[in-house]
Amino acid sequence: MAEHLLELRDLSVRFHTARGLVQAVQGVSWHLDRGETLAILGESGSGKSVSASAVMNLIDCPPGEITSGQILFEGRDLLTLNEEARREINGRRIAMIFQDPLSHLNPVYPVGWQIAETATAHGTPAQEARARARELIARVGIPDPDAAMRKYPHQFSGGQRQRLMIAMALALKPDILIADEPTTALDVTVQAEVLSLLGELQRETGMGLLLITHDLGVVAEIADRAVVMEGGRIVEAGTPYDLYHNATHPYTRKLISAAPGRGEMRADRAPVTPLLSCRGLRKEYGSFTALKGAEFDVMPGECLAVVGESGSGKSTVARLVLRLEEASGGQALWKGEDLLTKTPREMAKVRRQLQMVFQDPTQSLNPRMSVYEIISEAWAIHRDVLPKSRWRGRVQELLEQVGLKPEHADRYPHQFSGGQRQRIAIARALALEPELIICDEAVSALDVSIQAQVIQLLGRLRDELGIAFVFIAHDLPVVRDFADRVLVMQKGEIVEQGSVRQIFDAPREPYTQRLLAAGLDPDPEVQARRRAERLALQA
Structure with missing residues (x-):
């Protein structure tokens, strides 16, 4: 019998690029046992995803090249198997879910067909595969599984699409599930639900879970062990508790120090004349009301954070203010003038003072x-x-x-x-040189240290240039460190707003309390207490 379910021994991977050889993974060794969760922690370029891709045979060779090492699955070296043997293992025995489910779900096929196709590709009869797909859609918490089977990926929210990816990966009851940043862009409550779902499925099936992440809170929530990677090498390994409280490597300590939610909250600001005032702002799509009479102010040089789950109306507010969409009613007063009544020519002049930074720079940069x-x-x-x-x-x-x-x-x-x-x-x-910048999830997909650098940069721009920010986010620790005031949204309505200190220290609304309880903390002891609080609120 093999000592471990999966084991990497001295794995090295390099890539041939226009600027020469890049050593992506250098002498990496780790193991994963049945029923265990191993987290590979590190920032972009650390080699964590490359090492996992090597397990799944997803490295393009060329330009990639595995130069040394072994990948042992139940004692068999995967690197010595032919393509046909690897296809028997991939999907059936080892499955993978990716960070962006929309990029990995086929937009022209119903999701039920796609999940069933995972099984039929490995010889499962079509009728049995379809029944299994429906069972899995129900198991991962998608409402009305029969209707969901016939829907297409774009008809689901981001969290639901990630659940569908999990269902697809579990179609053949794999021994190992590799999850590559599965919760990075999800709301805090959805993130907590997905992690809880992965834990439940793991306990039911006994599969090993390999979790690739840059989020220390995710490690504290779900991992049994973690390895920390930097520059293609493992620099430290241990339990989440040991890594957080007894880290020895400077890089691990840098990651911990960069984790948000530890700084001083900003003091309350003296009231001044608002730069932007929204009154009764509404947006309707046919019979559906996406925004229900939003009212708030943004002061010069302040950061107003807008938090809430997907579908709460956060991004709708931004699009209406910038006239990227037309409002159904209300006012958006910029220095006393209603933006919603301006002509396109007049609006073009105002746009110099209002700018936006979008969530995904890959899509927003030509x-x-x-x-x-x-x-x-x-x-x-x-x-x-x-x-x-x-x-x-x-x-x-x-x-x-x-x-x-x-x-x-x-x-x-x-x-x-x-x-x-x-x-x-x-x-x-x-x-x-704008006076107001709207950041729509502008740091949600960034590594913790890069996120800290960008937040520090935005804070410096606010202090030096007096720029105001509307900061749309689902990452509550970042909001705690950066914002002056917080606006909490749920189902198109503002349910609570106040200073950052009031919202985080004394939230009034149950919804706000649930959001805060769902947040992840990098300290495993603190996270254990939060998990207990979350379960108590659910009860």
């Missing part, structure tokens, strides 16, 4: 444009802002201001990491 072209485009549209002779120098200044290098101006978005792309998006937003 891949065909260089960084210089992306940032300078604002001056090409608003020609009176800056003479063309100064564009190059100003772009370089903005890049340095957001922590990038001047020479990055001539590169393209795909040549940067996710955190760097978000910095480029922020530099673009700063090009017109």
Whole structure:
């Protein structure tokens, strides 16, 4: 019998790139046993996803190349098996779920067919596979499984799509489930539900769970052991408690210190004349009301955080204020003038003062444009802002201001990491020197240290330039550290708003209390208490 269910021994992977060889994984060794959860913790570029991809035979060779090591599954080295033997194992014995389910679900097939197809591809009769798909859809908590079977991926929320990916991965009752950042972009309550679901399924089936994450809170919530990776190497390993309280490596300590929710909350600000005032703001889509009479103010130089689950109306508020969608009613008063009644020409002038940073910079940055072209485009549209002779120098200044290098101006978005792309998006937003920036989940998918750097950058811009922020987020510890005031939304309504201290220390509404209880803490002891509180609230 094999000593471990899955074991990596001295695995090394490198990639041939235009700039030479990149050593993505260097001499990595770890193991996973039945019924155990092993977390691989690290930031982008640490090699955690590459090592998991090697297990699933998902590394393109070339340009990738496994140069050494073994991947032992029940004692058999997967690297020595032929393609046919690997196909028998992948999906059936070892399954994987990915960070972005929308990218991995086929948009033109119903989800029921896609889940059933996982089983039929391995020889399960079609009728049996379809019954299994319906059973799994019900098991992962999707309402009305019969109707859900006939729906397409775009008809589900992000959390539901992740549940469907889990159902697909479990179709053949695998021995190992690899989860690559499965909760990164999910709301705190949905994240807690998905992690709880994974734990339940693991207890039912006894499968080993390999969890790839950059979130220390996820490690504290679900992991039995964790390994920390930096630069393709394992720098530390141990239980979540040992890593949090007794970390020895500087990189592990840096990750812990970068975890949000530990800083001083900002003091209450003296009242001033609002920069933006929304009154009775509404949005209706046919018979469905997405936003129900929202009323709030944004003061000069302050950060108003907007929190709530998917579908609560957070992003709708942002789109209405910026006139990316037309409101069904109400007012959005910018310095006393209603944005909702302005003509397109008038609105174009106001847009110089209102900018937005979107959640996914990969989609919001044009891949065909260089960084210089992306940032300078604002001056090409608003020609009176800056003479063309100064564009190059100003772009370089903005890049340095957001922590990038001047020479990055001539590169393209795909040549940067996710955190760097978000910095480029922020530099673009700063090009017109706005008075208000709306950040729609702008840091939700970033590594903890990069997230901390971006929040620090935004805080510096607020203090130095007096920029106000509407900060739409589901990451409550980040909100705690950055915001001045918090607005809590549920089902299109504002259920509570107040200073950050009031919302976090003395929330009045049960919904706000549930949101706070669902948040994850990197300290395993604190997280154990939160888990107990969450269960008590559910009861």
